[in-house]
Amino acid sequence: MTTNNTTGTQLAGGPVWDWAAGHGPITGALSATTGAFAAATTGAATAMPPGWALAIGAAGALGHTIAGLRARNAGRTVATRAACWLLGAGWTTWAMATTPLSWTALGSLAALGVGIGTATHSTALYEEAREEEALAAAERQVAAELSADHRAIAAEWVDRIQRVCGITVRVLAVEMWPTGTGFSIDAELPPGGATYDRIAKDAPKLSADARLPHGCTATASPGIHQGRVILDVATVNVLAEERTYPTDYGPLSVLTGIPWGYRTNAEEIRTYLREQCALVVGPTGSGKTNMVHVILAGFARATDVLTWVIDLNAGSAGLPWVLPALSGQLTAPDGAPVRPGIDWLAATHEEATVMLDAVLRIARHRKTVYQDLMARANTDLLPVSPQIPQIMLVVDEGAEILTSTDRTLRQLAGKILEVIRIARAMGVRTVLTALGATGSVLGNLMIRREAKVRVALTGGETEGMDLNRMFPGSRGLRVDQAPYKGSGFLSTPETGVGVFKAWRILPDQIRDITAATAHLHPILDAPSAAAAGEAYARRWEADRTAWLHHTTGTGSDTDTAGPQPAARPGLNLSALRAERPEQEPDADADALAARLMAEIDQTFGTTDEPGTPPPPERQEQEEPPAPRRPGLNLSALRGQNEPPQHAPDAGPPWLAQAIDAIESAGAMGLKPSAVAELVGKDRKTVRAALRAAVKRGELVYRDNGPHSVYVHPDHA
Structure with a gap:
C-alpha cells in the first residue's frame, strides 16, 4: 500500500529519501569512491589516456578552493576538499594505467573512501563550532558596546515585547536621544517571517505596560532591512509645553524640506x-x-x-x-x-x-x-x-x-x-x-x-x-x-x-x-x-x-469722535443719547423727581401717560396726533413729529458701502453674493436691503437669471 502526498510517493514502512538534501560524510565518501571507480573502469576499457583523470581532479580541486575562499571557509576545510579531489584523481589515474579490478586497487579505494568520510566529518564539526564562536563573539561585542544602563533597558524591553507581542527579539543597540527625552532600540526580529507590524500594532499596549506618561508613545518603524525594527520610546512629554517658532530665520529650500x-x-x-x-x-x-x-x-x-x-x-x-x-x-x-x-x-x-x-x-x-x-x-x-x-x-x-x-x-x-x-x-x-x-x-x-x-x-x-x-x-x-x-x-x-x-x-x-x-x-x-x-x-x-x-479700523464709529458723554442710567436709548442730564448725588429724592418732571415737560412738552386724553382746552390747540411710532411705546418719543411708518428707510449703515462698491463696478454691476462677501452679511439680509434700495431708486436690478446683478443708476 502506498500513500500519496505533495512531496512524493512513500512506501509503507520504507525510508524517506530527500533528493534535495546535500551530502554528508558517508554519502559524500560513497559518491566520491563510486565515481572514481566508474571513471577508472570506463577509462581502462576504452583506453583513455590516464592523464585526463589527473587534469580533471586538479580542476575540481582548484574550483573548490576558489569557492571555499569566497565563502570564507576555514583553511582546513579548503585544504581537505582540495586534497580529496587530488587523491581521488590520483587513484583513478593509477587504476587506469594498471587495472581497477585488482584486489589492490579495490582495497586502496575503500581505504580512500574511509579517509574522505572521516576528514569531511571533522571539517564539518570544525565549521559548526567556528560559526557558533562567531555568533558568540558578535553578541559579546554588542554586550560590550552597551553600557550597564543600556543592557538593563535592552533586557527590560526584550521581556516586554515577548510578554505583550508574543515574539522574541534580539537587541543590537540602544541609543539615548540627545534631547534627553527618550531612546531608540535597534532590534533583530526572530526568524519565521515576523515583521515590525506585529510590534507596531501593539504600540499602545507597550506604552501602557511601560507606564509611559501621557503624550509619550512607543512607536515601531522599519529597520535597515525587513528583519530589523526600530522602537522609539519617548519618556518625557514634550507636547505638554508650548514652544515658540525657532528664531533662526535663515534661508530654506523646498528641495531640502x-x-x-x-x-x-x-x-x-x-x-x-x-x-x-x-x-x-x-x-x-x-x-x-x-x-x-x-x-x-x-x-x-x-x-x-x-x-x-x-x-x-x-x-x-x-x-x-x-x-x-x-x-x-x-x-x-x-x-x-x-x-x-x-x-x-x-x-x-x-x-x-x-x-x-x-x-x-x-x-x-x-x-x-x-x-x-x-x-x-x-x-x-x-x-x-x-x-x-x-x-x-x-x-x-x-x-x-x-x-x-x-x-x-x-x-x-x-x-x-x-x-x-x-x-x-x-x-x-x-x-x-x-x-x-x-x-x-x-x-x-x-x-x-x-x-x-x-x-x-x-x-x-x-x-x-x-x-x-x-x-x-x-x-x-x-x-x-x-x-x-x-x-x-x-x-x-x-x-x-x-x-x-x-x-x-x-x-x-x-x-x-x-x-x-x-x-x-x-x-x-x-x-x-x-x-x-x-x-x-x-x-x-x-x-x-x-x-x-477697512481691516485697520477700530470697528466703531465713535472711536475717533473724541470724548463721549457719560452714560445715561437705565436703557441706552438712541433718542436720548444727545442729552447729558446732570444729577447731583446729594440732592433730595423729591427735588430730583420734580426736576426730572420739569425737564421732561420742557423738552417734550407733555408728560401725559399713554391713552390719557388731553384737557378740552388743549384739544382745540393741538394738531392731529401723529401716527403711532412702530416698536416700543417710549415716553421719551411721544409727541415728536415722526415720519409715517410707510416712509422710505435709508437702509442699514453698511448699505452706503455696498452702493459705492456697485458704482465702482460700473456697468458690470455686482451680484448679491459679492456684496454679502464685501459687507460681511448673509445673503438674505443683503438681498432684502438691495431690493429696498431699488424701490427707492438708488439701484437698478438687472435680471439675467443666475447672472442677475445690481447696477448703479449712473451706469444703467
Missing part, C-alpha cells in the same frame, strides 16, 4: 513638497490657524517659493503677513519698503478666480517655454530655483470648497482640482486645510492620491477625527495620544505617521519674520509673469487692496 513642527523626541520635522501636496485638518480650537502661520513662515524663508493664499474668510490667514508691509509699518535697514510675507492674497470669490486662472496659465505656459531647460537637465520635472520659483497655493478650508454644493464654490473647486492635476511637474503645489478628517473631505480621490503629506490636529477632539481614514494602513493611533492644542499626527512619505506638535507663532513674530525674510523672496520668472498678465502685476494696487484698509 520645510520645518512644520517637532516630534516627541524634540527633533524638527521637515516636509518635502516639491512633488507632494499637503492636507491639514483640525477642528475649531485645535490650533489650525497657528499651523497655517507656521507653514507660511517656512515658505517665507524659502528662497525658491512664492506663496499665494486663498482665504474666503476675509483673508484672515494672510492678513498678518500682508498688512504690516503694505501699511508701511515695516522698513528694511536701508529704509526701503518691505515686501509682504506672501506674494498674493485672495479674500473673495472673484479674486480667487483671478488667482487660479493665473496659476493655470502659468502651469500651461511653463510646459512649453521650459522644454529646452528640462531637456538639458535630463528631467521631466521643472528645475525649481530662485530664478524659477515654485508656487505654493495655500487654500484655507480648501477641502470644504472642494466638497461644497454652492455653485460659485464648485467653480473654484474645479479650478483647484485642475491645478492639483496638471501642475505638479511645473512647480505648482497646494496646501489645503479642513475642519475635520471626515468622509466628505477624504472622499475625493484627487486629495487622497496627491496629498501625501497629511496633518491631523486633534487637540483632544474626537468628533470628525477618522484617523484610520486619514492615515490608511496605520495602527494604534488614538486622539488621546495628542490631547494638547497644536498637537496631532503628521505623516510624510519619508517618515511615516507619528505624533507631533506645531510651534506657537504670534503676530509679533510674524512681523519679525516678514521683515527678516523680505530679501529672501524670489521674483516670479519672466515667462510666468507674462502668462499671469496684469492680474498678477496689479495684485497690490489700491483698487485691488482697498478692502485691506
